[in-house]
Amino acid sequence: MLRKPSKECSVSVTRPIKPYHCYGRSLYDVIVVMKLISTSAIGAALLLLLHCCQIASNVGQKSDCALTVVENTEGRKEADKEAGVIADEDEGDFEVIQPTDNWQTLKAGQAVPAGSHVRLNLQTGQREVRLGEEQLKYWTHEHREIEDDQSTISADELKRAMKKMKEDLNPDSVTSKYRPLGELKRDMAQLDLLVETDIQIMKRLLDQLKNSNSTTELKLSLLLDLEYMVHQVDNAQSLCSMGGLQLVVEGLNSTDFRLQESSAFVLGSAVSSNPMVQVKAVESGALQTLLTIMATAQPLRVKKKVLFAVASLLRNFPYAQRHFLSHGGLQVLSELFRADGGGVLRTRIVTMLYDMISEKELISQAGLDMDPDAAHKERVHQYSKVSLQGELLEKGWCNLVPQLLESTEHDYREKALRALLAMAPMCLDQYRSDRSLLSSLLTLRDQYQEMVESEMIVGEENSYFAEIVALINALQVKMK
Known part of the structure; x- marks a missing residue:
């Protein structure tokens, strides 16, 4: 119960x-x-x-x-x-x-x-x-809705944004936001500040450079500032129109090697990748002046800057290359190559020659891959007048370039191997008869092959040394 x-x-x-x-x-x-x-x-x-x-x-x-x-x-x-x-x-x-x-x-x-x-x-x-x-x-679901709301733009917000864009594009609106340059200059003048454009700065530099009372130290400072300005293509062209290029070329003839060095530096920067200034420089006789400096006894630092100016002047400019060859440029370079014991100038000379050979080959190959236009045909015609290969063979460069392989610097050896490969079509007979070259290639190949194997042990692939081994192998194949 x-x-x-x-x-x-x-x-x-x-x-x-x-x-x-x-x-x-x-x-x-x-x-x-x-x-x-x-x-x-x-x-x-x-x-x-x-x-x-x-x-x-x-x-x-x-x-x-x-x-x-x-x-x-x-x-x-x-x-x-x-x-x-x-x-x-x-x-x-x-x-x-x-x-x-x-x-x-x-x-x-x-x-x-x-x-x-x-x-x-x-x-x-x-x-x-x-x-x-x-x-x-x-x-x-609620949090997804919040995130969606945050990532979407409402119609009103879009209208306001479009309205603001139209207002910003209005010329009157732009004018109202920014003050005229003249007004800014007046205000800066009251503050003892000077606002100058690049053209005004260059004009002031050139005026001081022309002044006979300017000291050497001041001229060196002016040339340094000018070199900074002419890196821009427009400024370099303005330098020509203002007569500044002629002043720079005159500085190359100075008795003070410091002014020669600084003037060559300005010239090289101005003509670099600037066809208009390259033409003006050749017409002003800058190339002959540079070759004269290289042929005379000058400090190493001057010759470095002169080589920089010559290489910049000849790059992608077959007209200047033809004048360079006709004025004995390769002969001047060969004498400079033999006199240089450190290898610094040798490397720059070989690199410049390699660039000149490669440019001509690239122009010829480009004409085979496409339908050439009038401009390309003209460039091919200009490069055909540059008899670089024959001059290199005649001036003994097939035996000079292999000497750079004796350097202990990997970079020097790499540049020499690339130049030897570019010169192979005209220098094969000299290569095959040069026993020192054959011996150097075998020694270098064994040396760099050991370096490659050491790098592979630690997991490194496609190394810099492997590229050098590939260059040696390619050269040995051509020499067989």
Whole structure:
């Protein structure tokens, strides 16, 4: 016979907070109910539990209802202490915990928002809560909407941006934003500041350079500033129109080697990749002056800058190359090559010769790969008048260039090998009869092959030394 419970309990379906689920999670419900009911009334408790689940299913199957056991008023405090359940009537005193997507412990006296997922951890005996499945879906969807809103541009914002663009493109608007140059100059003059354009600066430099009262130190400083200016193509062309190029060429004839060096530096920078200035320089007699300086006894630092100016003047300019050959340029270079024991000038001379040979070959090959236009035909015609190969063979360069292989510098050897390959079509007979060249190639190949193998051991591939080995192999193949 079932006994009547010692305490009168009532069961109600409260707000949709689900610390205890009715479907598939009845273990905790049984524990809570059995703690509030005497042990002799187990049958009545089971009936009561089934009745609660029936009520929950009638409320609505879409919402996860919760089962809350509420005792009568007289035993509220005692029941709260035993079961850890807060009644609906004192809802304002609840401590509501905010679930996340991770499980967190639910302490006694804490409530959870609707839709939360609550479970009993059987290992720790603690209740745990996290966001329910619907909440997780809503949370991710909400954040995606926020990100989408931040990455999109409204129609009003687009209209305002287009309006601002039109205002910025308005000439009146531009004029109102920027002050005229004359007004800026007046303001700067009041501040004792001078605003000059590049043309004005160059004119001032040239005027001071013409002044006979200018000291050598001042002229060196002026030439240094001028060299900085003529790196720009427009400034270099302005130098010619202002008569400054003639001043620079005159500086090459100075008795002070420092002025010769600085003038050659300015000339080389001005003619570099600037066809208009190259033509003006050849017409002014700069090439003959440079060859004269190289043929006379001069300090090494002067010859370096003169070679720089000559190489810049001849690059991609067949007209200047033809004049260079007709004025004995290769003979001057060969004498300079033999006199140089350090190898610095030798390397620059060989590099310049290699560039001249490569330019002519590239122009000839380009005509085979495309339908040549009038400009290309004219360039081919100009390069055909440059008899560089014959001059190199006649002046003994087939035997001079291999001497650079005796250097201990890897860079010098590489440049010599590239020049030897470019000269191979006209120098093969001399190469084959030159025993010192054959011996040097075998020695260098073994030396660089060991370096390549050492680099491969440490995981380096396609190294610089492997390129040198490839150059030696290519030259040996041509010599067979």
